[in-house]
Amino acid sequence: MEFLGLLNYWIIIVLMMTGFYIVIAHNNLVKKIVGLNIFQASVFVFYITMAKVKGGTAPILAEGIEVYSNPLPHVLILTAIVVGVATTALGLALVIRIRDAYGTIEDDEIEARENEL
Amino acid sequence: MVFMAATSFAVARLRNLFGVVMLTGIFSLMSAVLYVVLDAVDVAFTEAAVGAGIATVLMLGTLALTTSEERVSEAGKPVWALALVVATGLVLIYGTFDMPPFGDPYAPIHHHVAPRYLEKSGQEIGLPNVVTSVLASYRGYDTLGEVFVIFTAACGVLLIIGRPKRGRRRTLRMKVGEMRHGMRQNVILRVVSKLLIPFILVFALYVQWHGDFGPGGGFQAGIIFASGFILYALIFDVDTSRMVVPSGVTRLVLALGVMLYTGVGVAGLLRGGNFLNYSVLAEEQTAGQHLGILLIEFGVGLTVAAAMITIFYTFARQEH
Numbered sequence: 001m002e003f004l005g006l007l008n009y010w011i012i013i014v015l016m017m018t019g020f021y022i023v024i025a026h027n028n029l030v031k032k033i034v035g036l037n038i039f040q041a042s043v044f045v046f047y048i049t050m051a052k053v054k055g056g057t058a059p060i061l062a063e064g065i066e067v068y069s070n071p072l073p074h075v076l077i078l079t080a081i082v083v084g085v086a087t088t089a090l091g092l093a094l095v096i097r098i099r100d101a102y103g104t105i106e107d108d109e110i111e112a113r114e115n116e117l
Numbered sequence: 118m119v120f121m122a123a124t125s126f127a128v129a130r131l132r133n134l135f136g137v138v139m140l141t142g143i144f145s146l147m148s149a150v151l152y153v154v155l156d157a158v159d160v161a162f163t164e165a166a167v168g169a170g171i172a173t174v175l176m177l178g179t180l181a182l183t184t185s186e187e188r189v190s191e192a193g194k195p196v197w198a199l200a201l202v203v204a205t206g207l208v209l210i211y212g213t214f215d216m217p218p219f220g221d222p223y224a225p226i227h228h229h230v231a232p233r234y235l236e237k238s239g240q241e242i243g244l245p246n247v248v249t250s251v252l253a254s255y256r257g258y259d260t261l262g263e264v265f266v267i268f269t270a271a272c273g274v275l276l277i278i279g280r281p282k283r284g285r286r287r288t289l290r291m292k293v294g295e296m297r298h299g300m301r302q303n304v305i306l307r308v309v310s311k312l313l314i315p316f317i318l319v320f321a322l323y324v325q326w327h328g329d330f331g332p333g334g335g336f337q338a339g340i341i342f343a344s345g346f347i348l349y350a351l352i353f354d355v356d357t358s359r360m361v362v363p364s365g366v367t368r369l370v371l372a373l374g375v376m377l378y379t380g381v382g383v384a385g386l387l388r389g390g391n392f393l394n395y396s397v398l399a400e401e402q403t404a405g406q407h408l409g410i411l412l413i414e415f416g417v418g419l420t421v422a423a424a425m426i427t428i429f430y431t432f433a434r435q436e437h
Contacts, residue, residue: 009213017206024202025195030134030179034141037172041148044164048157053222058156059235059247060331067222069156070231071247075256078248079263081163082336082421085172086270089428092179093274096435099183 008049015042027107029095033088040084047073134184138176142169158332159248162324166340171425174347178432242406244329252334253410257393260413261378264420268375271424274431275368310352317345325418329407335414339421346422347429355433364430367423374420381412 019042022035051073059071095105102110145168152161217224234251242250252260321342328334350358382393395409396402 006213008219009216010210013206013209017202021198021202025198034137048152048155050226052155058158061245068235070227071234071251072231074157074160074248075252078160078163081167083263083266085167086267089175090270090273092175093277095179096182097277105183
């Protein structure tokens, strides 16, 4: 039981580390943003996992229900998702702008171009 | 969750960025399902609308403007990265042994303000959906901040790529022109989208005004409304959709939403309460709360929808 209780957290860590790996090991900027998104999603799942109460239901008040899951993390993550897509759009806009200036979206090629100048 | 992990591995391995974007769409749909299982219906709603809709469209727009194939780097290089990642992961797993087990009602997170929200919000705010109460009333400041972040992000996108260069404009116009011609020729796409779009917009309005009672609210409604427009723009034409809603109007609405939110806060001040205290807006406390929450949710919905449409227009104009 103790083992199963932590399984969710472990998968979250695997997800988080996959995102982290994509960010640091890949040169492509779009891929890096996808990696950041996966990292972000793992944090979202982490919060929602913590909010869950065994035997609880969704936090919408109704007759005859005693146990609700914790609404506070839900609020935080709900707004974070929308903010996340707005900031992703900002990142993608930067990628397009970089492509304009350097003609590539590969990190090392940009660096090479930079050294030439 | 295991499926999510598998998808993320596929994302890491795959070189074709088009495939990667499709996989992230699937990834967020699966996380939406997971949120439902974990009782977070509001969050699931948002994730499904954002992840499968707008994020994917924006990613694809970027790919159309840049490249859809990742260059294969020399082998053996990411070993250090892998080692670092595994080491960090192991440390984090060691950290989880101090975490409370999954679903434990005695976990510290459930013992501070959360019980108060659950017990009192019914009387103080008078709304069944506790998530909405907390979002709009108890934590109104936070949400105002989030709305400003979205506003700023949309402004940033406008500033960075608001004015496309001439040369690229012309070359891309031809390419996209061909594609769009193909889309417009497709009768099934046109008919189905014509049928669907009114329902999407009506559903967005339902989500907007019903958010106090069921899952929903300004954030979700804004996203759904925007995706209705974006669907129209994708299948017909960005120019046609811009005739329906000019980009000047979306920019105006973008600011209007933030102003409505802040204005409700100031109205509370003028009526002798604190900033963003809705109880003073009407004779009765709960009536004031209802009014305040309804108005600020509308402000949130306006800003989110306008921000998403503005961002989409800006991306679309790049290729046009």
